[in-house]
Amino acid sequence: VRSIDGTAEWFASKGFRNARLNALGASFGELAIGAGLIAGFLTTPAAAGLAAMMATAFGAIHRFAGFFVFARPDEGWEYVATITVGAVVIGL
Structure with missing residues (x-):
């Protein structure tokens, strides 16, 4: 999953429609959210984006x-x- 194509394939295997578009959005979203949180720039919207992304991961996967996360492959x-929860706390 170390590329956009690999991520898109994984998204498609999990049932996401428009897998490539979702992979691009997730990749750029994670970069923007991480940069925003690290720089302390627009921290509340960045934290809200992170909470939304993780809520999607929870709901979909x-x-x-x-x-436990270490109970692979699940x-x-x-x-x-x-x-x-950490993102919500940061956003408050």
Whole structure:
């Protein structure tokens, strides 16, 4: 999954429509969110974007996989939930 094409293939395997567009959006979104949080620039919108991205990951992939993320291949939901809560706290 180390490229846009690989990410798009993974998104498609998980049932996402327009997988390439979603892969591009997720990649650029993660870069922008990370840069915004690191720089402290527009922290609240960046944190809201991160919370939304992690909520999508939870709803689409992780919610049925159990709690622990290290229970591969299912990848549980505790890690994305922790990131979501942290992003909400930063956004407040």
